[in-house]
Amino acid sequence: SQQGEEDPQALSIQEGENATMNCSYKTSINNLQWYRQNSGRGLVHLILIRSNEREKHSGRLRVTLDTSKKSSSLLITASRAADTASYFCATDEAGNQFYFGTGTSLTVIP
Amino acid sequence: DAGITQSPRYKITETGRQVTLMCHQTWSHSYMFWYRQDLGHGLRLIYYSAAADITDKGEVPDGYVVSRSKTENFPLTLESATRSQTSVYFCASSHPHYEQYFGPGTRLTVT
Numbered sequence: 001s002q003q004g005e006e007d008p009q010a011l012s013i014q015e016g017e018n019a020t021m022n023c024s025y026k027t028s029i030n031n032l033q034w035y036r037q038n039s040g041r042g043l044v045h046l047i048l049i050r051s052n053e054r055e056k057h058s059g060r061l062r063v064t065l066d067t068s069k070k071s072s073s074l075l076i077t078a079s080r081a082a083d084t085a086s087y088f089c090a091t092d093e094a095g096n097q098f099y100f101g102t103g104t105s106l107t108v109i110p
Numbered sequence: 111d112a113g114i115t116q117s118p119r120y121k122i123t124e125t126g127r128q129v130t131l132m133c134h135q136t137w138s139h140s141y142m143f144w145y146r147q148d149l150g151h152g153l154r155l156i157y158y159s160a161a162a163d164i165t166d167k168g169e170v171p172d173g174y175v176v177s178r179s180k181t182e183n184f185p186l187t188l189e190s191a192t193r194s195q196t197s198v199y200f201c202a203s204s205h206p207h208y209e210q211y212f213g214p215g216t217r218l219t220v221t
Binding site (some may be wrong): 045 | 143150155160200209210
């Protein structure tokens, strides 16, 4: 069974708008990571947030983590057409098990 | 070149044949991983390795075999390929509990 589940499954926004996607998980984690995948390509790491952190920023990305609710969110501000991709959360669980969610497909319309 | 590579990039094989997918990384990462990606399932961990000669099962290990005799290599073998193993396979590497770096993937079709 998968650990991380993203919501929404698909998101379509206009260029310049913000995009928010959410991830829920089921058990204790060491850290939670977000990845991007462009069509037909490998995954690229975006940001890692550890279980003792609540918020992290990287450029236009902002990630929050609420361990009491077992949830995380990824905010992409001022979106660009180049942000069009699938976004996955992944949980690094105790025992070295690593689970990816099914992803959010983001389309940014120019 | 530094990085993580996979070979072959594309493979078509027949049911029952043995297939080996190769993965090579130049970062000296201790951890290496194999995932498969299927529509509707996201990425699922097949096997991982914490160091040379140490391997462990992931979420979907049945039908696969791995080995890690050298830190930089982590081959994945399908001993007797089945149609359900048609998928895109990704290899990744990392330091313990840090971000993973992914290869470009191998698209495998089992006919």
